[in-house]
Amino acid sequence: MRLFGRYDGLARPIVTYGSNPVLHRACAPVTVFDEGLRRLVLDMFASMTAADGVGLAANQIGVDARVFVIDCPDADGEDVVGYVINPVLAVLEPREDEAAFEITEEGCLSVPGPYAELPRAFRARVDGVDLSGEPVTIEASGMAARCLQHEVDHLDGTVYVDLLPEDVRERLLALAAGPSGELPA
Ligand SMILES: [Zn+2]
Numbered sequence: 001m002r003l004f005g006r007y008d009g010l011a012r013p014i015v016t017y018g019s020n021p022v023l024h025r026a027c028a029p030v031t032v033f034d035e036g037l038r039r040l041v042l043d044m045f046a047s048m049t050a051a052d053g054v055g056l057a058a059n060q061i062g063v064d065a066r067v068f069v070i071d072c073p074d075a076d077g078e079d080v081v082g083y084v085i086n087p088v089l090a091v092l093e094p095r096e097d098e099a100a101f102e103i104t105e106e107g108c109l110s111v112p113g114p115y116a117e118l119p120r121a122f123r124a125r126v127d128g129v130d131l132s133g134e135p136v137t138i139e140a141s142g143m144a145a146r147c148l149q150h151e152v153d154h155l156d157g158t159v160y161v162d163l164l165p166e167d168v169r170e171r172l173l174a175l176a177a178g179p180s181g182e183l184p185a
Contacts, residue, residue, distance in 0.1 A: 009042030011050035012061040014109045017159055017173060022059045023110060025157040027066045030085050033133050037067075041083050041131060044069045053109045055147040057154030060110055066128075068151035075122070075142025082138050084128035089152040092123035092139070106146060106160050114175040116164055120146040 015023045030037060040063060048056040054072035058065045069083040094100045102122045105115040124145040130136045140148055150160055161169045 007039055007042055009039070009046035011046045012043055014047065014051055015060050015062050017111050017161065017176070020062055022062055022064050023157070023159065027059050027155045027157075028064050029066050033131060037085070038131050040065065041067060041069065044083070051109045054143070055151045056109065057151045059154060066155045068155065070138065070144065070147050070151065072144040072147040073142070074140050074144040080138060080140045080144035082136070084126050084136055084138060085130065087126040087128040087152055087155065089149060090125045090127070091121040092125055094122055098122055102142070102146070104143070104146070106150065108150070108160050110159055111161055111172060111176045114172045116161070116168060116172055118160060118163060120149050124148045126152065
């Protein structure tokens with residue numbers, strides 16, 4: 001017998017670049033807060049973990065909903081773990097002698113394999129709601145701040161390679177493609 005309320009989440013296949021329009025258009029705001037939404041969040045954590053990712057947006061598993069999960073170290077090496085529904089991104093001012101932007105390598109489960117350097121704000125914050133509809137905020141620096149920006153981009157239909165020059169994007173997509181020229185499923 002299944003225990004009521006107990007559900008660990010199932011890893012779902014990751015949508016790769018160009019394979020499903022849901023990855024390339026803005027996702028719909030969440031309006032229904034039900035058991036299905038809770039299962040989606042748990043499935044997203046399971047999918048991120050199974051794919052060895054540091055963040056995942058709902059459209060990366062084919063779901064048209066403004067939700068992302070994150071499990072990523074910040075600039076101090078502290079893990080930022082959480083999820084946000086209907087996130088709104090804010091880029092924050094640097095503190096003291098920090099640089100406002102950082103250029104480091106970025107990758108994506110939907111473009112599996114290659115990485116590319118991309119400037120991102122060093123500090124960022126996301127405001128949204130949790131599964132109860134209560135306000136939540138995640139504020140982060142370094143790689144976790146990069147991840148927040150990357151995931152909200154996903155929910156707006158933008159994959160990080162879309163932010164790169166066309167020749168770089170085509171090279172990365174070719175690198176991610178398998179022997180048949182198709183991205184691995
Ligand atoms: Zn991604």
